[in-house]
Amino acid sequence: MFCTRCGKQLEPTSRFCPACGTPVATAQPPQPPFATSRLMRPRNNRMIAGVCAAFAQQYGWDVTVVRIITAIVCLSGAGALAYLIAWIIIPEEPYALPTNPV
Numbered sequence: 001m002f003c004t005r006c007g008k009q010l011e012p013t014s015r016f017c018p019a020c021g022t023p024v025a026t027a028q029p030p031q032p033p034f035a036t037s038r039l040m041r042p043r044n045n046r047m048i049a050g051v052c053a054a055f056a057q058q059y060g061w062d063v064t065v066v067r068i069i070t071a072i073v074c075l076s077g078a079g080a081l082a083y084l085i086a087w088i089i090i091p092e093e094p095y096a097l098p099t100n101p102v
Contacts, residue, residue: 040093049087 001010003017003024010017015024039058041050052070056063073079 039090041087041090042093043095049083050092051083051086051090054090 001012001024002008003010003020003022005022006017006020008017008019010024016022017024039054041054042057043050045063046053047067052066053063055061056066070079070083074083
């Protein structure tokens with residue numbers, strides 16, 4: 001890593017350039033694309049209502065595994081009713097508006 005002002009090589013842990021004192025821009029780790037604080041049904045990657053995709057995104061699970069488990073639970077009894085209730089209760093993700101770079 002090099003200083004953007006004077007070009008001197010910097011230590012990876014340094015916060016300021018030792019030669020000119022310029023603050024070093026630390027790279028923030030990117031946020032995961034599916035990390036939300038609320039459980040929401042996504043508008044993409046869903047089969048019926050997005051309930052399985054919502055749980056998979058919220059907890060970091062594989063959506064295929066969640067769908068298989070949901071299918072088994074729905075066939076065994078009251079799982080279909082629980083799925084319908086989750087469909088009604090979990091809000092849908094808002095539309096993403098396109099941004100115009102200016």
